[in-house]
Amino acid sequence: MKLVIVDVGCGNIGSVGIAFERFGLSPVVSGDAETIASADKVILPGVGAAGYAMEQIRVRGLVDTIRTLTQPVLGICLGMQLLFERSEEEGTECLGIVRGEVRRLEATPGRPVPHMGWSSLSVEEEGLGLNSGDYVYFAHSFACDPVPETVASADYGRPIPAVIRKDNWFGAQFHPERSGEAGARFLKAFLES
Amino acid sequence: MPARRIIPCLDVKDGRVVKGIQFRDHRDVGDIVEHALRYRDEGADELVFYDIAASAEGRSLDTDWVRRIARVIDIPFAVAGGVRTRDQAAACLDSGADKVSINSPALERPGLIAELARDFGSQCVVLGVDSFEADGAYRVKQYTGSPEATRDAGRLTLDWVREAAERGAGEIVLNCMRRDGVRTGYDLAHTKAVVEAVDVPVIASGGAGAPEHFREAFEAGASGALAATVFHDRIIPIPELKEYLASCGIEMRR
Numbered sequence: 378m379k380l381v382i383v384d385v386g387c388g389n390i391g392s393v394g395i396a397f398e399r400f401g402l403s404p405v406v407s408g409d410a411e412t413i414a415s416a417d418k419v420i421l422p423g424v425g426a427a428g429y430a431m432e433q434i435r436v437r438g439l440v441d442t443i444r445t446l447t448q449p450v451l452g453i454c455l456g457m458q459l460l461f462e463r464s465e466e467e468g469t470e471c472l473g474i475v476r477g478e479v480r481r482l483e484a485t486p487g488r489p490v491p492h493m494g495w496s497s498l499s500v501e502e503e504g505l506g507l508n509s510g511d512y513v514y515f516a517h518s519f520a521c522d523p524v525p526e527t528v529a530s531a532d533y534g535r536p537i538p539a540v541i542r543k544d545n546w547f548g549a550q551f552h553p554e555r556s557g558e559a560g561a562r563f564l565k566a567f568l569e570s
Numbered sequence: 571m572p573a574r575r576i577i578p579c580l581d582v583k584d585g586r587v588v589k590g591i592q593f594r595d596h597r598d599v600g601d602i603v604e605h606a607l608r609y610r611d612e613g614a615d616e617l618v619f620y621d622i623a624a625s626a627e628g629r630s631l632d633t634d635w636v637r638r639i640a641r642v643i644d645i646p647f648a649v650a651g652g653v654r655t656r657d658q659a660a661a662c663l664d665s666g667a668d669k670v671s672i673n674s675p676a677l678e679r680p681g682l683i684a685e686l687a688r689d690f691g692s693q694c695v696v697l698g699v700d701s702f703e704a705d706g707a708y709r710v711k712q713y714t715g716s717p718e719a720t721r722d723a724g725r726l727t728l729d730w731v732r733e734a735a736e737r738g739a740g741e742i743v744l745n746c747m748r749r750d751g752v753r754t755g756y757d758l759a760h761t762k763a764v765v766e767a768v769d770v771p772v773i774a775s776g777g778a779g780a781p782e783h784f785r786e787a788f789e790a791g792a793s794g795a796l797a798a799t800v801f802h803d804r805i806i807p808i809p810e811l812k813e814y815l816a817s818c819g820i821e822m823r824r
Contacts, residue, residue: 390664391637391640391663391664391665391666392640392666392668395640395641395666396644399644424663424690424691424693424694425689425690425691425694426688426689426691429688429689455691484769484770487571487791488571489571489768489769489770489771489772489793490769490770491692491693491740491741491770491771492572493572493693493740493741493771493793494571494572494573494574494575494615494616494771494793494794495572495573495575495615495823496572496573497573512573512823514645514646515572516646516668516669516693516694516740517693518691518692518693518740533572552646552668554644555644555645555646555668556644556645557610557644557645558644560644561644
């Protein structure tokens, strides 16, 4: 299987690649349109700011390449947010694959921002490798609007879409590569999708 | 709040885990990967690795061991020690660390916090603060890696953590120095004051000696509790600690 991690010029691509190496795969990190388009599966990673990541995608001429992918694609954390239309983070226009916006989390007493740590999931669909009650690791200050494509969510004062699914598109707001055994189950299910 | 986090802290020197007695005479206590895996298996929620020699030797931490940990660990981990530039932080993150913790370099040049937050996001930027109480106020110490170099940073702790959070720090690790290594409990008033001063998560550090101390830190509002000795010396086994805290009604990942 040819697994390509889109190079969006941000850090933390390392740990995503390592997580897939545990399944015996050799993921390729690439910003090349042809390499990405010809992959069996594509990972859109992302740590950092939405504006910077979208700029990197534009500079590499990858907006249309990504939008027209038909193979399974998984956006992780910021990578999931980039699948939406817009992000409040620096007023960024994103890829627009999923209708909806990404908004800043509001800190309230007992709920600091970033939302950082292990939260339990409420899972609404089978086949994701996840069960309701699984704890997975989150680290984010912005979150997607609840959308009909939500198939698993966490609660942080408001419902946070933890996993979305639309056709060949998957998004995970949490970090499966840092979510222990539950995260590994999720990645395995994606690889088998 | 997500589940409260139990965070073992490991001191690293030359890629090995070491244990010091009052900053000196560091004894090799084993391989970094073996320790990381042991804590992961016991149910630690996150790990912190602190290169104790990096800052004193005027260099950034060695990314070789960061890579070795990243390869085997599937829980988040932070690294600390001598990171003073954007590129040094990038090297840590590229090597697989989830967060970079900065302390003295942020005091030298507070702009560093914003540079890291802008490029990597606040969730990657942890501010370590060594704080002590004097004359009825909490004050920041700098260069605490060696007793000779330690000095008053000339800042009030509450002002500093507010400024750091505004500049983009995504988490504060508050080390209450008077409690370091004494195992009489976290400094709760101190921790609570910092929790109330900022909107970002606060990790309590310094003083853990018994399971009740962790409960108290969480009741004071800490998102996580960091400890070294009680975990290294197996005084408090993590599974039992988590069971106790859950029985007190504190949410734990188990």
